[in-house]
Amino acid sequence: MVKRIALVGGAGRMGQALAENLNLIDEMVVSALVDPHEPRHLFGATHYAGLDQVDAESIDVVVDFSQPESVVLSAKWCALHHVGLVIGATGLDAAQRATVEGAAASTRVIMASNFSLGAVLSERFAAMAAPYFERVEIVELHHDRKVDAPSGTSIATAERIRAARAAAGRSIPLEPTMRNTIEGARGADAGDGVRIHSVRLPGLVAHQEVLLGGPGEGLTIRHDSYDRVSFVQGVAIAIRNADAAPGFIWGIDDFIT
Numbered sequence: 001m002v003k004r005i006a007l008v009g010g011a012g013r014m015g016q017a018l019a020e021n022l023n024l025i026d027e028m029v030v031s032a033l034v035d036p037h038e039p040r041h042l043f044g045a046t047h048y049a050g051l052d053q054v055d056a057e058s059i060d061v062v063v064d065f066s067q068p069e070s071v072v073l074s075a076k077w078c079a080l081h082h083v084g085l086v087i088g089a090t091g092l093d094a095a096q097r098a099t100v101e102g103a104a105a106s107t108r109v110i111m112a113s114n115f116s117l118g119a120v121l122s123e124r125f126a127a128m129a130a131p132y133f134e135r136v137e138i139v140e141l142h143h144d145r146k147v148d149a150p151s152g153t154s155i156a157t158a159e160r161i162r163a164a165r166a167a168a169g170r171s172i173p174l175e176p177t178m179r180n181t182i183e184g185a186r187g188a189d190a191g192d193g194v195r196i197h198s199v200r201l202p203g204l205v206a207h208q209e210v211l212l213g214g215p216g217e218g219l220t221i222r223h224d225s226y227d228r229v230s231f232v233q234g235v236a237i238a239i240r241n242a243d244a245a246p247g248f249i250w251g252i253d254d255f256i257t
């Protein structure tokens with residue numbers, strides 16, 4: 001059966017890339033682009049300024065790559081109409097995240113900070129390696145229009161690393177720096193001594209390095225998204241899994257075996 005998709009944030013950079021590429025998948029059709037701004041290309045879809053203008057009967061899955069405030073609106077709409085929701089937008093605060101998780105009592109919600117398969121696997125590899133190295137630092141590099149820092153992916157990676165280290169009983173390493181001549185030189189402490197450094201430059205898309213160091217050796221796990229098309233496969237996997245029983249699922253890791 002063909003999945004009819006409403007893309008919230010459909011006029012944005014990710015929305016446009018998803019609309020173009022999800023339409024190329026046989027069992028998917030993007031039928032609504034929801035955005036207060038006029039999309040540059042419609043890709044055969046209808047433009048709506050808000051999700052409340054969309055007929056819920058005409059949509060199977062909502063995919064939201066907009067911004068945190070509208071994600072909350074999407075979650076409420078999807079819960080009300082029992083429509084599956086895939087969330088890619090990042091930067092939600094705790095209250096917004098709680099609303100989204102609350103909506104999952106009525107419908108399926110799949111949320112991920114990074115839908116690219118390479119990023120999902122690199123998180124998995126980082127968690128595998130983290131217990132065996134003394135120190136782990138993350139460098140995330142993004143385009144210069146990204147509004148949140150550090151990236152949602154780096155926060156999620158740090159959480160997985162911390163969980164893996166805690167499960168292995170790895171202790172928190174002592175921070176060696178005694179004096180910062182420039183504040184922030186050691187990046188942000190994401191807990192358990194895992195530091196995150198954010199780089200913003202024109203020309204970049206989304207990149208991340210996990211640097212692991214132990215006695216006499218280092219390991220670098222690097223992932224690069226060169227183009228927004230890198231997120232399409234993962235979003236498609238989430239869409240295929242977004243119509244089952246209600247519940248909240250973080251990430252697409254469980255769907256990639």
Ligand code: NAD
Binds near residue numbers: 089
């Ligand atoms: P963008 O600024 O180009 O697009 C955001 C769009 O959302 C804009 O067109 C804006 O008009 C629209 N918008 C704002 N308020 C809205 C509302 N109330 N209803 C509907 N649309 C609304 O940004 P982008 O680069 O496309 O990124 C969008 C989000 O996706 C960001 O949070 C980014 O971090 C995230 N992102 C996630 C992944 C992932 O894999 N999870 C990948 C890339 C980007």
